[in-house]
Amino acid sequence: MRIAVAGNPNVGKTTLFNALTGRRQEVANWPGTTVDYVTGRVPALAGEPLELIDLPGTYALEAYSQEERVTRNFLLHEPHDAVIVVVDASRLERNLYLALELIELTPRLVLALNMMDAAERDGLRIDAKAMSELLGVPVVPTVASRGTGLRELIAAARVAAHRRDLPVAAAAVPYPEEVRRDLIAPIAARLSALPGLRHPPGWTALQLLQGERDIAAALAVLPQGKSALALARDLLAGWGEPRRADGTAPALALAEQPDVAGHQEELGLVLADSRYDFIAKILKASVRRRLRWRRDPTERLDGLLLHPFLGYLFMGAIFALGFWLAFVASAPLSGHIDRLLVAMGGATARWLAGAGAPAFLRSLLLSGIFPGVGAVLSFVPYMAVFFAVYEVLQDSGYMARASLLVDRFMQLIGLHGKGFFALVSAYGCNVPALTATRVMENPRDRLLANLVIPFIPCNARLGVMAVMTAAFFPGAAGALAMIGLIALSLLVLTLVTALYRHTLLPSEPAPLVLELPRYHWPSWRTVALAVWHRVWLFLSRIWWFLIWATIAIWALTYFPLGQPIDHSYAALLGRWLTGLAGRHFGFDWRLMIAILFGFVAKETTLSTLGVLYGSGSGYVSLAHALTHALTPLVAFTYLVVYMLYVPCLSTVVQMRRESGAWSWAALGAGVNVAVAFGAGFLVERIGIWLGFAP
Amino acid sequence: MAHSLRLSDLPDATRAEVREIHGHPMFRSRMLALGITPRSPIRVLRRMPMGGPIEIEVRGTRLALRLSDAGRITVTVRA
Ligand SMILES: Nc1nc2c(ncn2[C@@H]2O[C@H](COP(=O)(O)OP(=O)(O)O)[C@@H](O)[C@H]2O)c(=O)[nH]1
Numbered sequence: 001m002r003i004a005v006a007g008n009p010n011v012g013k014t015t016l017f018n019a020l021t022g023r024r025q026e027v028a029n030w031p032g033t034t035v036d037y038v039t040g041r042v043p044a045l046a047g048e049p050l051e052l053i054d055l056p057g058t059y060a061l062e063a064y065s066q067e068e069r070v071t072r073n074f075l076l077h078e079p080h081d082a083v084i085v086v087v088d089a090s091r092l093e094r095n096l097y098l099a100l101e102l103i104e105l106t107p108r109l110v111l112a113l114n115m116m117d118a119a120e121r122d123g124l125r126i127d128a129k130a131m132s133e134l135l136g137v138p139v140v141p142t143v144a145s146r147g148t149g150l151r152e153l154i155a156a157a158r159v160a161a162h163r164r165d166l167p168v169a170a171a172a173v174p175y176p177e178e179v180r181r182d183l184i185a186p187i188a189a190r191l192s193a194l195p196g197l198r199h200p201p202g203w204t205a206l207q208l209l210q211g212e213r214d215i216a217a218a219l220a221v222l223p224q225g226k227s228a229l230a231l232a233r234d235l236l237a238g239w240g241e242p243r244r245a246d247g248t249a250p251a252l253a254l255a256e257q258p259d260v261a262g263h264q265e266e267l268g269l270v271l272a273d274s275r276y277d278f279i280a281k282i283l284k285a286s287v288r289r290r291l292r293w294r295r296d297p298t299e300r301l302d303g304l305l306l307h308p309f310l311g312y313l314f315m316g317a318i319f320a321l322g323f324w325l326a327f328v329a330s331a332p333l334s335g336h337i338d339r340l341l342v343a344m345g346g347a348t349a350r351w352l353a354g355a356g357a358p359a360f361l362r363s364l365l366l367s368g369i370f371p372g373v374g375a376v377l378s379f380v381p382y383m384a385v386f387f388a389v390y391e392v393l394q395d396s397g398y399m400a401r402a403s404l405l406v407d408r409f410m411q412l413i414g415l416h417g418k419g420f421f422a423l424v425s426a427y428g429c430n431v432p433a434l435t436a437t438r439v440m441e442n443p444r445d446r447l448l449a450n451l452v453i454p455f456i457p458c459n460a461r462l463g464v465m466a467v468m469t470a471a472f473f474p475g476a477a478g479a480l481a482m483i484g485l486i487a488l489s490l491l492v493l494t495l496v497t498a499l500y501r502h503t504l505l506p507s508e509p510a511p512l513v514l515e516l517p518r519y520h521w522p523s524w525r526t527v528a529l530a531v532w533h534r535v536w537l538f539l540s541r542i543w544w545f546l547i548w549a550t551i552a553i554w555a556l557t558y559f560p561l562g563q564p565i566d567h568s569y570a571a572l573l574g575r576w577l578t579g580l581a582g583r584h585f586g587f588d589w590r591l592m593i594a595i596l597f598g599f600v601a602k603e604t605t606l607s608t609l610g611v612l613y614g615s616g617s618g619y620v621s622l623a624h625a626l627t628h629a630l631t632p633l634v635a636f637t638y639l640v641v642y643m644l645y646v647p648c649l650s651t652v653v654q655m656r657r658e659s660g661a662w663s664w665a666a667l668g669a670g671v672n673v674a675v676a677f678g679a680g681f682l683v684e685r686i687g688i689w690l691g692f693a694p
Numbered sequence: 695m696a697h698s699l700r701l702s703d704l705p706d707a708t709r710a711e712v713r714e715i716h717g718h719p720m721f722r723s724r725m726l727a728l729g730i731t732p733r734s735p736i737r738v739l740r741r742m743p744m745g746g747p748i749e750i751e752v753r754g755t756r757l758a759l760r761l762s763d764a765g766r767i768t769v770t771v772r773a
Pocket residue numbers: 007008009010011012013014015016057114115116117118142143144145146395396520521522523526
């Protein structure tokens with residue numbers, strides 16, 4: 001038995017889902033989209049086993065974002081036995097809108113009146129029975145975060161799954177008599193005679209009247225479906241026109257252009273109006289409000305967190321703490337993993353040597369496979385902490401506030417306010433930042449953010465940049481060089497965004513339509529499970545690429561057998577790249593190879609440079625070797641290129657995933673490389689013109 | 695006397711009623727789903743600095759809209 005969990009965003013769907021399914025969950029990707037969804041099993045003591053689906057949050061059945069489209073498609077086309085609609089009991093008026101839409105669609109539905117604790121704190125007393133009678137479906141009060149009412153909810157869903165009557169449909173909401181008589185009833189009558197109709201006739205009639213294209217398209221292929229479509233059109237065209245004396249609608253003169261679209265919109269208003277009137281009636285019958293003098297804690301907090309001045313300070317502090325946790329505090333963990341792998345690699349190699357294995361096998365393990373595994377695993381600590389921070393900010397309700405604070409400023413660079421967190425977090429790591437762009441509803445805004453995020457230097461790049469600037473520009477000059485580089489990356493980001501906006505993605509950022517949910521304490525279980533899903537999805541996608549890439553690097557530097565490194569295939573490749581591009585920048589083959597190999601994982605750049613410049617390991621010796629080999633201008637040019645070109649393999653794989661196509665990932669990477677070398681070229685010319693030695 | 699103005703021009707904390715919603719059909723139907731329908735009571739809670747979005751309260755929930763989008767919604771204030 002399959003039961004879908006639907007509802008507005010932030011009402012506790014996932015909390016409820018987790019409380020019911022525990023760890024018996026699976027994440028999957030919705031075919032043809034970048035939307036992930038989670039299914040889980042509810043342990044059944046008696047009766048049929050249950051499968052729950054945690055659908056993306058939606059405000060209405062009509063889809064506005066890709067996530068909402070997934071929910072719509074599931075509810076309309078995927079087989080399921082019942083729907084649990086979760087509503088926030090303390091925000092009922094708006095929440096019931098979706099519930100009414102779904103009740104019109106299916107009678108096999110249970111309303112979970114969640115967040116009863118918050119409603120009680122607000123002084124609301126809700127009579128679930130009275131509400132249930134008016135709605136015609138079971139209403140179960142729950143507190144998902146405490147597990148209250150869940151058993152009753154599941155029991156009610158089981159019963160609902162066996163309901164076979166038609167939905168009360170258009171009858172549930174008392175639409176105006178003339179709408180029912182003149183529009184809904186005739187179309188529903190014609191539809192109910194249609195064989196193969198998949199949804200209730202009354203509901204389908206309403207969809208046709210509101211011009212829902214996918215429903216109309218599905219009907220058009222049914223025998224006689226076209227006649228229902230034509231009827232809907234004619235009725236709409238004549239709707240609201242003055243009636244003849246005998247009460248029938250006037251025949252339209254053929255030459256007259258009936259204003260179907262105009263009538264559709266007008267009808268949309270009438271329908272929404274009747275729904276909210278009905279909701280008001282339900283609330284009047286089922287909710288008692290005791291007056292509370294205590295000020296709403298959300299309002300009090302927002303007084304600070306959305307304050308025109310303090311709000312930005314708090315945001316700075318909150319984000320700083322979050323990113324510090326994710327990218328600084330978690331760093332020792334990455335270090336431990338690294339050391340563990342090196343130790344394991346060493347032990348394995350010694351063991352192989354003892355067993356008489358050939359040298360190349362030992363080298364493959366030590367320099368190919370273990371570093372590959374290490375590159376994969378070193379992502380784990382900061383990904384885990386990052387997603388925990390992200391989830392806490394999101395579930396607590398703070399993220400919406402941050403988007404609100406920065407939207408105006410994000411618009412200045414052509415991006416959407418909701419993308420701010422992703423953008424800032426990209427300074428930590430681009431890969432999870434790409435995932436964080438999902439908060440934006442509009443696919444174009446999201447794609448744009450995906451394409452420009454790689455221009456933001458991440459932790460790994462900043463680390464390399466810091467080491468090299470410190471070596472080449474001692475003292476205050478180093479800080480200046482660093483600030484210059486970061487300012488340059490912001491400038492490039494703005495320019496490239498404008499470029500995309502004026503060419504491939506011509507549009508304004510989508511309207512900011514943001515609900516500011518009340519603040520909640522996040523539940524640790526929801527956070528932990530979300531982190532687990534995200535990290536797992538990332539690892540399962542990336543490990544294959546990374547391991548092959550490190551093996552390829554190993555092979556390039558190891559072969560031909562017995563040659564020193566400057567005669568390896570890597571050196572050959574590096575010299576070819578220098579001839580191709582590097583020489584215009586003063587880069588030698590070693591720098592080109594470091595750029596190329598840095599593509600696999602930026603963290604390895606310093607060690608690659610160490611090997612290539614024969615400096616051994618250690619910062620001091622590397623800095624020494626580099627300052628002898630390069631002029632400051634070449635080094636700075638190198639840093640510009642290094643900062644701006646494709647961040648790493650993982651970013652490209654992730655970008656493919658978030659954009660849904662390799663072509664976008666390839667385009668993004670191509671633009672990255674072109675812009676990086678272009679900027680490098682400019683910087684070098686300007687440097688020479690200013691009198692620096694090339 | 696009732697007079698009508700754009701939601702973006704509505705002074706903070708003044709109680710008003712939604713009159714009309716203009717703009718793209720998608721935008722309009724989303725506003726309906728979010729509870730911004732003709733006759734619904736509405737008020738502006740706060741504004742972000744430098745012409746940023748406004749926070750409004752409508753039907754017991756709080757929403758944020760950009761000024762340009764709020765300009766597509768007209769409201770009436772009863773004096
Ligand atoms: N007070 C209270 N908070 C809840 C309840 N259910 C969920 N929450 C919190 O509400 C926030 C949003 O929950 P979530 O499950 O992520 O909502 P979703 O967006 O509908 O999946 C989280 O911080 C939860 O901890 C509840 O019944 N009472």
